[in-house]
Amino acid sequence: MEKIHTKTVVCMTTYDRIDCARINQEIIKLNYKRPLPIVHTCSSKAYQKHIEDVFLAREPLSLQYGALDLLNQSLKLAQSTFSPEYIIHLEGDTWIMNEHVIYNLITKMEQNKDLMICTSAWDEDLLAFKYLKKPSLKLKLQQLVAATGRKFGFTYQLACRDSLATQFFIIRAKQEVIDCFLSCEPIPGIDLEQALYRNFLKKFTEKNILRMKEREPIHPFNRYVTEKLTLFSQHWPARGTANDQREPTHPRYISPNFDGKLETLQRFPNMRKGEYLQKLLNAESLDYYNPGASRT
Structure with missing residues (x-):
């Protein structure tokens, strides 16, 4: 190494x-x-x-x-x-x-x-996109079959390979x-x-x-x-700060409940050195984070 x-x-x-x-x-x-x-x-x-x-x-x-x-x-x-x-x-x-x-x-x-x-x-899993938009047992079964096939190199319902x-x-x-x-x-x-x-x-x-x-x-x-x-x-910097204006049924929709960068740092307690790392861990407000950047 x-x-x-x-x-x-x-x-x-x-x-x-x-x-x-x-x-x-x-x-x-x-x-x-x-x-x-x-x-x-x-x-x-x-x-x-x-x-x-x-x-x-x-x-x-x-x-x-x-x-x-x-x-x-x-x-x-x-x-x-x-x-x-x-x-x-x-x-x-x-x-x-x-x-x-x-x-x-x-x-x-x-x-x-x-x-x-x-x-x-x-790439994109088209089956997963369809399922997220409109869940069904048929699509769920198709996903399970596709997942098995993909392990052997089959690219069924995969786009942008x-x-x-x-x-x-x-x-x-x-x-x-x-x-x-x-x-x-x-x-x-x-x-x-x-x-x-x-x-x-x-x-x-x-x-x-x-x-x-x-x-x-x-x-x-x-x-x-x-x-x-x-x-x-x-x-987005933390849970609750994602700002996705798309409908929740959109397959790319980002829920405000998804973990952000703050929760990532909290998961790795061995990562604590750094001025900006500590700033995020201890921030009372996250308005400062990535000024002007999209949070989706």
Whole structure:
């Protein structure tokens, strides 16, 4: 593990969830037993450098172009500053609470040199969406049958399998892998995650992808919390603060009763170091948190 640790760097990207990003840095730099260097690119005018090793401010752009710009700039900075063998990308609001999750994934990549990226599809379970919208015994039985089949590679009622999630991934920091990101362009009408998949397959194949099967399918149940990866990417600071204007029957609806970032920290008492981490744990009001950012 020590060998892996010394050749790995984190690329963090942030648009407007700046308090999430500050705490994320404190988790990695102050609370991991093996802290990792962080390269951070951010397009929020309200943000100033915290404890990341390298910081670069960027101009805000439209959603897909902005996300790709932040990602590509962080990859280039990580490569030129640290010359790593592995790069972890985390969006600022995506916390991995157990560092062993990261090192275990990199160990799998170490054992198979053909693996160039470790991530999941940015996919959807259409059966689950239908069930959430209108529950029925028939759909419940279909879900049970589908879950069994998916363990054997069947993709029945799964959409967007042709995608690579950018929220959390690990890459082997070879130039040809980094070039898959640098040469990627958003494609109108599809997600950036799908555009990246198409660009990746111009050079590589599925054999070069290590799937985080614990997270697939991401939507709707693994989007904000994936317990097996200790991944927490909620957009709201605490239970009761989610502000979803959609109808409760909408399959993507976020209930105000869902745990937020505060409850995540409370679950991990070994994570207590950090100015902004403590601020959230002890806040009397959460109005300050991620000013201007959506809470859905």
